[in-house]
Amino acid sequence: xxxxxxxxxxxxxxxxxxxxxxxxxxxxxxxxxxxxxxxxxxxxxxxxxxxxxxxxxxxxxxxxxxxxxxxxxxxxxxxxxxxxxxxxxxxxxxxxxxxxxxxxxxxxxxxxxxxxxxxxxxxxxxxxxxxxxxxxxxxxxxxxxxxxxxxxxxxxxxxxxxxxxxxxxxxxxxxxxxxxxxxxxxxxxxxxxxxxxxxxxxxxxxxxxxxxxxxxxxxxxxxxxxxxxxxxxxxxxxxxxxxxxxxxxxxxxxxxxxxxxxxxxxxxxxxxxxxxxxxxxxxxxxxxxxxxxxxxxxxxxxxxxxxxxxxxxxxxxxxxxxxxxxxxxxxxxxxxxxxxxxxxxxxxxxxxxxxxxxxxxxxxxxxxxxxxxxxxxxxxxxxxxxxxxxxxxxxxxxxxxxxxxxxxxxxxxxxxxxxxxxxxxxxxxx
Amino acid sequence: xxxxxxxxxxxxxxxxxxxxxxxxxxxxxxxxxxxxxxxxxxxxxxxxxxxxxxxxxxxxxxxxxxxxxxxxxxxxxxxxxxxxxxxxxxxxxxxxxxxxxxxxxxxxxxxxxxxxxxxxxxxxxxxxxxxxxxxxxxxxxxxxxxxxxxxxxxxxxxxxxxxxxxxxxxxxxxxxxxxxxxxxxx
Numbered sequence: 282x283x284x285x286x287x288x289x290x291x292x293x294x295x296x297x298x299x300x301x302x303x304x305x306x307x308x309x310x311x312x313x314x315x316x317x318x319x320x321x322x323x324x325x326x327x328x329x330x331x332x333x334x335x336x337x338x339x340x341x342x343x344x345x346x347x348x349x350x351x352x353x354x355x356x357x358x359x360x361x362x363x364x365x366x367x368x369x370x371x372x373x374x375x376x377x378x379x380x381x382x383x384x385x386x387x388x389x390x391x392x393x394x395x396x397x398x399x400x401x402x403x404x405x406x407x408x409x410x411x412x413x414x415x416x417x418x419x420x421x422x423x424x425x426x427x428x429x430x431x432x433x434x435x436x437x438x439x440x441x442x443x444x445x446x447x448x449x450x451x452x453x454x455x456x457x458x459x460x461x462x463x464x465x466x467x468x469x470x471x472x473x474x475x476x477x478x479x480x481x482x483x484x485x486x487x488x489x490x491x492x493x494x495x496x497x498x499x500x501x502x503x504x505x506x507x508x509x510x511x512x513x514x515x516x517x518x519x520x521x522x523x524x525x526x527x528x529x530x531x532x533x534x535x536x537x538x539x540x541x542x543x544x545x546x547x548x549x550x551x552x553x554x555x556x557x558x559x560x561x562x563x564x565x566x567x568x569x570x571x572x573x574x575x576x577x578x579x580x581x582x583x584x585x586x587x588x589x590x591x592x593x594x595x596x597x598x599x600x601x602x603x604x605x606x607x608x609x610x611x612x613x614x615x616x617x618x619x620x621x622x623x624x625x626x627x628x629x630x631x632x633x634x635x636x637x638x639x640x641x642x643x644x645x646x647x648x649x650x651x652x653x654x655x656x657x658x659x660x661x662x663x664x665x666x667x668x669x670x671x672x673x674x675x676x677x678x679x680x681x682x683x684x685x686x687x688x689x690x691x692x693x694x695x696x697x698x699x700x701x702x703x704x705x706x707x708x709x710x711x
Numbered sequence: 712x713x714x715x716x717x718x719x720x721x722x723x724x725x726x727x728x729x730x731x732x733x734x735x736x737x738x739x740x741x742x743x744x745x746x747x748x749x750x751x752x753x754x755x756x757x758x759x760x761x762x763x764x765x766x767x768x769x770x771x772x773x774x775x776x777x778x779x780x781x782x783x784x785x786x787x788x789x790x791x792x793x794x795x796x797x798x799x800x801x802x803x804x805x806x807x808x809x810x811x812x813x814x815x816x817x818x819x820x821x822x823x824x825x826x827x828x829x830x831x832x833x834x835x836x837x838x839x840x841x842x843x844x845x846x847x848x849x850x851x852x853x854x855x856x857x858x859x860x861x862x863x864x865x866x867x868x869x870x871x872x873x874x875x876x877x878x879x880x881x882x883x884x885x886x887x888x889x890x891x892x893x894x895x896x897x
Contacts, residue, residue, distance in 0.1 A: 478757030481872035483836050500757035502825065502893075503867035504840060514759045525844050525868045528837045541841065543866065546848065548841035569841040585838055592838055615835040629835060636834065658835060677879075703836070 310469030351690030
């Protein structure tokens with residue numbers, strides 16, 4: 282078995298309203314941190330005043346989130362008494378002596394209606410200054426969501442980047458012959474099954490507003506693309522044309538999707554409205570064109586094509602129709618995903634029979650290989666462009682793994698007795 | 712030589728049975744808004760959360776008991792065409808099988824067929840769907856040259872999702888790079 286770090290066993294009722302209709306999945310993903318960043322921010326997270334009143338606290342989850350990012354190191358709070366609960370209680374000298382650059386303190390106070398007022402403050406021990414303070418009034422069932430929000434605030438204040446602890450991920454879990462499309466919190470908790478099938482499911486793609494997921498199902502003896510609402514669980518066919526229908530990708534404004542259809546011969550890229558209408562062919566080639574992915578400005582599509590004799594990544598300018606080849610190194614470069622910061626893209630490259638996730642910068646054309654498995658595939662970038670979730674293999678089983686975009690932080694998400702694959706990182710909550 | 716005799720017999724049989732054996736010639740149309748709206752859970756038994764719908768649509772039973780498609784002695788019982796690594800070229804050893812099926816389609820214009828392309832496990836899932844599609848398209852092209860019509864054959868791909876051999880070696884990969892011939896209604 283693996284060593285699970287800071288995994289609590291509390292399973293609470295559903296958090297996100299969007300998932301009320303979903304059913305709990307059996308296999309919980311647990312996270313293992315494989316490697317850390319070179320430098321980490323030392324931070325002390327003091328249990329909130331009254332936190333022990335509730336079985337599931339908040340600070341433990343905040344600490345787990347920050348640690349998992351690989352950018353933070355927790356400093357022990359034991360022995361500093363009385364425990365500070367407010368900014369003015371924090372004696373910076375005590376914390377600096379322990380090496381903490383920042384301290385998180387807070388209070389929890391039951392309201393009459395069963396809800397709880399949660400206040401927290403982030404204090405810079407160097408300047409004895411409050412960097413952030415927030416108050417939330419929530420039901421205990423929302424403690425996990427609240428903890429993720431607090432972690433997001435801390436992460437953003439101390440790193441300058443947006444936190445992604447409140448986001449969700451989708452992935453396909455395969456147990457025996459059964460395929461499930463699951464949605465979970467970014468830390469793997471609260472997995473909810475939104476589709477179950479005895480035939481393959483693949484290529485989940487989040488709508489930009491996080492309310493819907495497009496995916497490919499082979500339940501009707503061919504690949505068909507569906508769009509499903511997470512709130513209601515209802516779905517509709519997006520593309521069921523003669524031939525194969527696959528590789529859905531949403532435009533950043535949510536008003537179009539790119540799909541690969543073979544209805545006119547060959548695998549070709551089309552745009553389609555979310556209701557299945559307005560089908561428009563974007564490219565005409567005698568080669569394979571597939572795996573489209575929009576750039577964050579919505580102006581271009583990255584895609585895979587074998588027009589040059591081997592599969593490579595190309596970019597189509599949707600306005601001019603111009604096509605530009607982006608990858609030149611190696612004979613197999615596929616599955617491009619644009620990073621949300623607009624600077625480049627991640628993709629899968631084959632070298633020496635191994636498949637690994639790499640990142641390429643548009644401006645410098647520099648390629649960095651980020652992973653070292655043998656069958657790494659299906660990369661998906663976090664909304665802050667800092668982490669890449671991908672499918673890997675361990676002991677003959679599919680697992681999910683994450684790597685930071687600089688290659689330094691590595692994590693694995695493992696579910697017992699389950700093949701996990703096809704991860705898709707959801708958008709920032711609105 | 713024996714194969715050709717069987718093909719001739721099959722053709723004669725099919726012609727003879729044509730009036731009684733006709734399957735509903737479900738044309739494989741492009742989707743319409745109505746079709747999209749009516750899409751329920753499929754025959755593959757997929758279910759989505761939050762839906763109370765249980766209207767699983769069954770598929771019709773296969774061709775009649777006398778169908779040459781079911782005769783294990785007929786070349787028409789051969790349903791798999793294998794491919795070399797990274798190749799879409801139909802190898803000579805499969806020409807006779809493809810020819811027999813093409814002639815069956817020619818003799819039975821109401822028959823409909825799906826060619827299901829597959830790839831081995833290496834590489835991207837979506838790119839492998841495109842590779843499998845290229846293989847099923849190659850077989851279709853040949854069948855058209857040999858007498859089948861365009862509308863009789865739908866080509867699809869399962870990529871690497873449905874391997875025949877779950878292994879991870881050369882032998883398994885060779886078994887999985889294939890096109891499967893499936894008649895509609897089977």
